[in-house]
Every structure is written in C-alpha cells, then in structure tokens.
Amino acid sequence: MIFSKEEIILAYAVEKCPKCEKLNRRDFCKGDVLFNSSSKCTFCDGITIIEKIYGETLQK
Numbered sequence: 158m159i160f161s162k163e164e165i166i167l168a169y170a171v172e173k174c175p176k177c178e179k180l181n182r183r184d185f186c187k188g189d190v191l192f193n194s195s196s197k198c199t200f201c202d203g204i205t206i207i208e209k210i211y212g213e214t215l216q217k
C-alpha cells in the first residue's frame with residue numbers, strides 16, 4: 158500500500174435544489190451517490206439532489 162503524507166484528498170458533494178436552484182457544497186459523506194436525493198433545502202421546502210461529487214488534492 159502506498160500512502161503519501163504529501164497529499165490530502167478532500168471530497169465534496171454539491172447539492173442542488175430543483176425547486177429554487179440553490180447550490181450547496183458540503184463535505185462528502187460515505188454513502189453519497191450521484192443524483193440521489195440528499196437533504197432538505199435550507200432555502201425552501203424542496204429536497205436537494207446530489208449534482209456533483211468531486212475530490213480536491215491539496216499538496217503541501
């Protein structure tokens with residue numbers, strides 16, 4: 158197994174509310190699946206959908 162201490166990978170999920178079209182970026186949680194319904198929209202009573210999952214690599 159190769160483990161590098163030089164890289165930190167951060168995963169994010171972007172949630173989008175289909176009702177008011179607000180986007181919310183949050184930390185990726187285990188079990189998140191693309192286009193699954195996620196959490197309740199904080200702006201309206203809609204349910205957000207995970208639109209994007211991506212990771213960022215930070216190099217020291």
Ligand SMILES: [Zn+2]
Nearest residue numbers: 174177198201
């Ligand atoms: Zn909304």
